[in-house]
Amino acid sequence: xxxxxxxxxxxxxxxxxxxxxxxxxxxxxxxxxxxxxxxxxxxxxxxxxxxxxxxxxxxxxxxxxxxxxxxxxxxxxxxxxxxxxxxxxxxxxxxxxxxxxxxxxxxxxxxxxxxxxxxxxxxxxxxxxxxxxxxxxxxxxxxxxxxxxxxxxxxxxxxxxxxxxxxxxxxxxxxxxxxxxxxxxxxxxxxxxxxxxxxxxxxxxxxxxxxxxxxxxxxxxxxxxxxxxxxxxxxxxxxxxxxxxxxxxxxxxxxxxxxxxxxxxxxxxx
Amino acid sequence: xxxxxxxxxxxxxxxxxxxxxxxxxxxxxxxxxxxxxxxxxxxxxxxxxxxxxxxxxxxxxxxxxxxxxxxxxxxxxxxxxxxxxxxxxxxxxxxxxxxxxxxxxxxxxxxxxxxxxxxxxxxxxxxxxxxxxxxxxxxxxxxxxxxxxxxxxxxxxxxxxxxxxxxxxxxxxxxxxxxxxxxxxxxxxxxxxxxxxxxxxxxxxxxxxxxxxxxxxxxxxxxxxxxxxxxxxxxxxxxxxxxxxxxxxxxxxxxxxxxxxxxxxxxxxxxxxxxxxxxxxxxxxxxxxxxxxxxxxxxxxxxxxxxxxxxxxxxxxxxxxxxxxxxxxxxxxxxxxxxxxxxxxxxxxxxxxxxxxx
Amino acid sequence: xxxxxxxxxxxxxxxxxxxxxxxxxxxxxxxxxxxxxxxxxxxxxxxxxxxxxxxxxxxxxxxxxxxxxxxxxxxxxxxxxxxxxxxxxxxxxxxxxxxxxxxxxxxxxxxxxxxxxxxxxxxxxxxxxxxxxxxxxxxxxxxxxxxxxxxxxxxxxxxxxxxxxxxxxxxxxxxxxxxxxxxxxxxxxxxxxxxxxxxxxxxxxxxxxxxxxxxxxxxxxxxxxxxxxxxxxxxxxxxxxxxxxxxxxxxxxxxxxxxxxxxxxxxxxxxxxxxxxxxxxxxxxxxxxxxxxxxxxxxxxxxxxxxxxxx
Numbered sequence: 031x032x033x034x035x036x037x038x039x040x041x042x043x044x045x046x047x048x049x050x051x052x053x054x055x056x057x058x059x060x061x062x063x064x065x066x067x068x069x070x071x072x073x074x075x076x077x078x079x080x081x082x083x084x085x086x087x088x089x090x091x092x093x094x095x096x097x098x099x100x101x102x103x104x105x106x107x108x109x110x111x112x113x114x115x116x117x118x119x120x121x122x123x124x125x126x127x128x129x130x131x132x133x134x135x136x137x138x139x140x141x142x143x144x145x146x147x148x149x150x151x152x153x154x155x156x157x158x159x160x161x162x163x164x165x166x167x168x169x170x171x172x173x174x175x176x177x178x179x180x181x182x183x184x185x186x187x188x189x190x191x192x193x194x195x196x197x198x199x200x201x202x203x204x205x206x207x208x209x210x211x212x213x214x215x216x217x218x219x220x221x222x223x224x225x226x227x228x229x230x231x232x233x234x235x236x237x238x239x240x241x242x243x244x245x246x247x248x249x250x251x252x253x254x255x256x257x258x259x260x261x262x263x264x265x266x267x268x269x270x271x272x273x274x275x276x277x278x279x280x281x282x283x284x285x286x287x288x289x290x291x292x293x294x295x296x297x298x299x300x
Numbered sequence: 301x302x303x304x305x306x307x308x309x310x311x312x313x314x315x316x317x318x319x320x321x322x323x324x325x326x327x328x329x330x331x332x333x334x335x336x337x338x339x340x341x342x343x344x345x346x347x348x349x350x351x352x353x354x355x356x357x358x359x360x361x362x363x364x365x366x367x368x369x370x371x372x373x374x375x376x377x378x379x380x381x382x383x384x385x386x387x388x389x390x391x392x393x394x395x396x397x398x399x400x401x402x403x404x405x406x407x408x409x410x411x412x413x414x415x416x417x418x419x420x421x422x423x424x425x426x427x428x429x430x431x432x433x434x435x436x437x438x439x440x441x442x443x444x445x446x447x448x449x450x451x452x453x454x455x456x457x458x459x460x461x462x463x464x465x466x467x468x469x470x471x472x473x474x475x476x477x478x479x480x481x482x483x484x485x486x487x488x489x490x491x492x493x494x495x496x497x498x499x500x501x502x503x504x505x506x507x508x509x510x511x512x513x514x515x516x517x518x519x520x521x522x523x524x525x526x527x528x529x530x531x532x533x534x535x536x537x538x539x540x541x542x543x544x545x546x547x548x549x550x551x552x553x554x555x556x557x558x559x560x561x562x563x564x565x566x567x568x569x570x571x572x573x574x575x576x577x578x579x580x581x582x583x584x585x586x587x588x589x590x591x592x593x594x595x596x597x598x599x600x601x602x603x604x605x606x607x608x609x610x611x612x613x614x615x616x617x618x619x620x621x622x623x624x625x626x627x628x629x630x631x632x633x634x635x636x637x638x639x640x641x642x643x644x645x646x647x648x649x650x651x652x653x654x655x656x657x658x
Numbered sequence: 659x660x661x662x663x664x665x666x667x668x669x670x671x672x673x674x675x676x677x678x679x680x681x682x683x684x685x686x687x688x689x690x691x692x693x694x695x696x697x698x699x700x701x702x703x704x705x706x707x708x709x710x711x712x713x714x715x716x717x718x719x720x721x722x723x724x725x726x727x728x729x730x731x732x733x734x735x736x737x738x739x740x741x742x743x744x745x746x747x748x749x750x751x752x753x754x755x756x757x758x759x760x761x762x763x764x765x766x767x768x769x770x771x772x773x774x775x776x777x778x779x780x781x782x783x784x785x786x787x788x789x790x791x792x793x794x795x796x797x798x799x800x801x802x803x804x805x806x807x808x809x810x811x812x813x814x815x816x817x818x819x820x821x822x823x824x825x826x827x828x829x830x831x832x833x834x835x836x837x838x839x840x841x842x843x844x845x846x847x848x849x850x851x852x853x854x855x856x857x858x859x860x861x862x863x864x865x866x867x868x869x870x871x872x873x874x875x876x877x878x879x880x881x882x883x884x885x886x887x888x889x890x891x892x893x894x895x896x897x898x899x900x901x902x903x904x905x906x907x908x909x910x911x912x913x914x915x916x917x918x919x920x921x922x923x924x925x926x927x928x929x930x931x932x933x934x935x936x937x938x939x940x941x942x943x944x945x946x947x948x949x950x951x952x953x954x955x956x957x958x959x960x961x962x963x964x965x966x967x968x969x
Contacts, residue, residue: 095523121525133520135513137582145506146513150525152506156534162501167314170505174313213524375768427953430711430771434900435953438946449937565897570775577772615791622783629776633769634761 044265045073048249049094049217054103054113056089056273063089064100065273071217076243076250078260081270082293087253088130090270091219094251095127096120107217121150126215128206130222130253136195140205143194144180147212148173180208184238200231207238218242220252224259232256236263261285269293319500336489340482348481353554355595356488357546361568362575362587363499364542369573370582371503372535373515374424378436379543380568381420381443384560385413386544387551388453391462394475394552395455402467402475406491406548413544414537416443421536425529428518440569444560463557475552484553491549492588495542500584502538511535512582574625578632580641589640597624661935669931682811683926689816691922692823693881697899698906698914699830700874705908706834706847707867708759710770716896717781718872722747723879723888727796728789736798747872755864763860764850782893791890796883819881826877830870831911843867847909901949910961917960921945 049071056064064086071077079087092098094105096117105112107123115123126147135143152173158166181187184204189197194205203223210218223239224232236259242248254260260267261281269276269284271293277284284290308323310316320326339352365379389409394400420439424432447453454462466476473479474487502508510531513521522528551558561567571594579590601617601624612620636642673680697715704712725746729739758777762770802815834840846853846863854860882892902921906913928944 097519097523117519117522118525118527121523127523129520133517133523135516135520137516138509138512142509142512146509146521146526147524149506149510149513154506156502156507156538159505159507160498160501162505166505170317171313174317178313209524375771423950423954429767431904431953433771434904434946435950437897437900438943438950441943441946445939445943449939573772573775616787619783619787619791622779623787626776626779626781626783629779630758630773633765633773633776634758637769 044075047071048073049105049107049112051090051094052104052106054090054093054100054105056086056093056098056100062273064093066103067270067273067275068103069268069275069278071249071251073249074243074247075265076239076252076263078264078267079251079253079270080255080257080260080267081276084272085270086273087270088221089273091127091221091251091253094120094219095125121213124213124216125219126210126213126217127219128203128210128221128223130225132199132202132206134194134202134206134209137193139191139193140186140197140208141177141181141190143205144177144208144212145173147180147209148177150213177212180212183211183241184208200227203227203231203235204238207235211242214246215248217249217251220250220254222253222255224254224256232259239263317504319504333493336493337486340485345481348485349554351595351599353481353485353488355592356485356492357550357554358572358575358595359588359591360488360492360495360549361543361546361572362579362591363496363584364539364546365572366576366579366581366584366587367499367503367511367542368535368539370576370580370587371508371515372511372532372539374421374532374535375429375433376436376536376539377433377565377569377573378420378439378443379572380563380565381440382413382417382540382543383547383550383568384443384447384563385416385540386410386547387558387563388447388462389413389544390548390552391464392453392455394465394467401469402552403469406545406552409548410541410545413547414541417536417540417543418533421533421540424532424536437565440565444563448560461557461559462551464552467552477556479553488549488553491545495545496584496588499542503584507531507534574629576639577629578639580639581637583639583641585644586639586641589644593640594625597621664935665932668935672931679930680927683930684923685812686816687923687926688919689820689922690926691919692820692827693878693918694895694899694902694922695827695915695918696823696874696878696881697895698902698918699827699911700871700878701899701903702906702908702911702914703830703843703867703871703874707843707863708770709767709847709850710759710774711767711908712777712871713771713774713896714778714781715871715875715899716893717778717785718747718750718875719879719882719895720888720890720893721750721781721785721879722872722876723796723883723892724785724789724794726876726880727794727883727888730796731794743876744873747876748869751865751868751872754868755861759864760861778893778896782890786890793887793889794883796880796888798880798884800884815885819885822877822881826874827911827915830874831915833870834911839863839866898945901945904949904953905960907958907961913961921948924948 047070051070052068054064054067055062067086067090069077079090081087089098093100093113094107096112096115096119100113103113107125110123112120112123120127135146138146152169154166154169158164162170181190184207186201186204186208189201189205194202197205207220207223210220220239224235227235239250239252240263243250252264264281266279267281267284268278269287269290276289276293277287279287308321310321315321318326320329340348343352361379361383364382365376368374368376386406386409389412390405393405393408394402397405416439420436423435427435448460451457454460457463464475464477466473466478468474469487472483474483503511510521510526513524513526514528514531514535518528521531547563550562555562575590575594576587577590578593579588580586598617598621601612601621605612605617632639697719700715700718701712704710704715722743726739726743729742730736734742754777758773762773800815800818802813804811804813806812834843842853842858842863843866845856845858846860850860853863878895879888879892882895898921899918902914902917904917905920906915906917925941925944929941933940
């Protein structure tokens with residue numbers, strides 16, 4: 031086994047570093063959302079970012095995404111700088127994402143939402159599309175088949191044609207995951223995928239996340255508040271507090287870290 | 301009873317993605333198109349000129365605006381200007397280039413309108429909603445002023461109007477004052493049918509989904525890889541193309557000759573906006589229904605009161621028309637923001653289940 | 659080349675050579691600008707309180723002026739006509755709330771905007787239906803005499819109008835910033851539901867705001883009407899006020915004022931010095947182009963706050 035790789039208990043092989051976050055700082059006006067944060071993400075792993083509310087977790091994802099541009103520090107993904115790149119370029123590079131507050135296209139059906147995830151791979155120009163014939167039609171059907179695979183995988187066949195605005199919360203979360211998966215990403219960013227779900231829905235979601243990681247080898251960075259879930263599924267954990275990195279390591283290491291315990295349980299400063 | 305989809309199973313994705321997945325719908329639409337082509341056999345010249353041709357031209361424009369506003373979510377009050385670009389471009393092309401095929405000229409003028417649309421669509425990257433609406437008003441005022449002021453656009457014609465020259469297509473005179481209304485009707489109808497179909501194809505494919513994604517949540521759209529500038533500009537370009545073609549048809553097949561006034565804010569931009577609000581934002585069929593409605597109201601107001609013995613002046617008629625349109629807009633926005641298109645859908649649902657309530 | 663010179667060089671040379679002309683244009687521009695501000699203020703008021711871009715503001719100006727003139731034509735004395743017109747505008751505010759706003763709570767801004775386009779047509783139609791659509795003269799006794807201020811020729815009417823406008827603008831600014839009602843208005847603008855939940859009566863606020871906007875429209879209608887006659891084109895000054903809003907930002911009272919002045923002056927100066935090069939009548943679109951150019955660089959307007967987007 032080459033240096034820098036490790037085998038997890040499920041048998042996946044953790045590969046090389048695919049993304050490096052180095053000394054990233056981000057502030058809005060006077061508020062420092064991220065302060066000198068560094069960590070790296072390895073291929074095929076599940077990395078969890080945890081921390082109390084307002085610790086800068088979502089801001090971190092937004093920086094990776096290119097939605098915010100950090101004032102200091104660099105983010106390198108697949109050997110390229112990401113911290114200055116545009117949002118849509120992240121998608122082109124194979125980064126997909128779900129949101130804390132669901133960001134689905136409310137006026138469109140489940141199928142159409144998932145099909146938007148295939149958009150980057152559809153190349154026919156508008157003249158062909160206006161005809162909806164020949165290559166354009168073939169392309170459309172090809173991607174429809176792919177989208178249906180995702181629909182099958184997430185078990186949402188029955189709501190295929192329902193406008194997503196009418197779906198219950200848990201299903202919307204699932205459709206949003208579907209949209210991200212449809213892009214066949216290399217790196218999947220999940221912002222609180224289980225927030226507001228009941229126990230059963232959480233179990234389903236965990237299963238999907240593990241399956242994606244297992245079957246497609248997708249690298250996953252997730253933010254989550256449910257500690258039992260985080261400790262169960264992640265290979266490594268990064269802890270943020272007030273924009274600073276408190277600790278990083280395997281779930282067991284983090285669990286034992288005094289700083290982390292203090293940050294979560296509070297500590298009296300006397 | 302007759303409108304049932306039971307037993308019509310789709311076994312391929314292709315069948316599932318058809319425009320009219322239900323067999324009865326397909327038959328009905330084809331029948332409707334055939335009937336539309338036969339209208340000149342029964343309608344007289346007044347009906348063709350005053351109602352049908354006008355309706356076809358405006359329906360095309362409404363589809364254009366709906367692509368931009370209903371699907372891509374970008375508000376435009378510059379419809380009249382884009383139509384004017386099409387009309388004046390077509391006039392310049394046909395009068396200055398010997399032997400130019402008039403159909404080609406109409407399509408090229410659509411292209412000119414698309415180019416202008418792109419320029420005035422540029423601010424859409426920075427601004428949204430009614431800010432954008434105001435920006436498109438700039439196009440409306442500036443372009444009409446330009447066509448009014450610069451003689452080159454109307455070949456320095458002392459009257460300041462542009463007049464459609466007589467042009468033939470495949471041996472038939474289809475434009476200008478001496479072309480028969482039947483010929484002009486068929487030309488416009490063919491344009492409408494073809495372009496409505498193109499529009500439907502666009503909106504059910506990848507481009508349409510990108511537009512709707514930008515409309516529903518632009519930030520999320522960008523994060524899944526939709527380039528906002530390109531997508532919005534394409535919406536502006538294609539929408540303006542439709543408006544430009546409609547504008548060219550307006551002069552060449554409907555009015556015969558016109559000044560810039562024919563394209564002003566109230567005559568065109570607002571009327572077309574009303575058509576798509578009443579017809580249904582984000583619906584191609586709705587655009588056509590809305591156009592029919594907005595064209596018919598004034599016709600009704602001219603013809604109905606005399607029929608029941610009331611004599612109302614043209615001024616009164618115009619004010620009534622304004623009030624009716626205004627009330628309709630408000631009522632539709634409150635009661636059914638998706639317009640006729642949605643009402644039609646509800647009716648269809650009812651029909652499917654008839655005679656049972658559920 | 660010659661054309662470029664007539665745009666980039668000649669106007670500035672002329673400005674240098676005829677400073678009185680420039681000063682006169684600026685003053686005339688300022689006095690028109692105050693009137694633009696007045697109309698723009700009507701927009702800002704409603705936008706702040708209901709998040710509604712009220713396209714019908716121009717139609718309200720026309721409607722108010724038509725009502726006033728119509729009443730006076732029927733022999734009602736000026737003071738009574740004024741009071742009655744005000745009452746009509748209050749009634750309109752109630753009607754709008756009752757029949758329209760009530761059903762549009764928490765709708766998207768765009769839907770609200772389109773609804774006011776509908777309202778615009780209703781008001782234009784009804785106003786002209788009742789009072790006719792021919793041009794009417796409005797005599798309210800503001801003297802219209804030219805006078806000299808140094809080398810500059812001014813007009814008592816313009817000056818009076820500017821003062822009326824300025825007074826109203828100041829009154830409104832104070833109302834917004836200093837009174838509890840003003841604060842409630844700003845809360846409502848921020849978030850309908852949040853405002854409701856802390857006990858601000860949404861309906862009362864809306865009626866109040868539309869009343870104020872109606873009265874502002876009446877004042878604007880009187881001044882514009884006395885200047886150029888009461889006619890359909892009055893409702894078009896709303897279109898003039900839109901670039902003002904873009905320049906000043908939709909939510910800023912000072913923005914509306916400064917924006918109005920800038921547009922007023924810019925328009926007159928542009929027409930005076932650049933108009934000949936373009937063949938005249940550039941007033942119609944100049945303001946829009948100015949606003950558009952501005953928009954690209956500063957989308958939030960002169961006094962608007964920078965928008966931070968979140969996901």
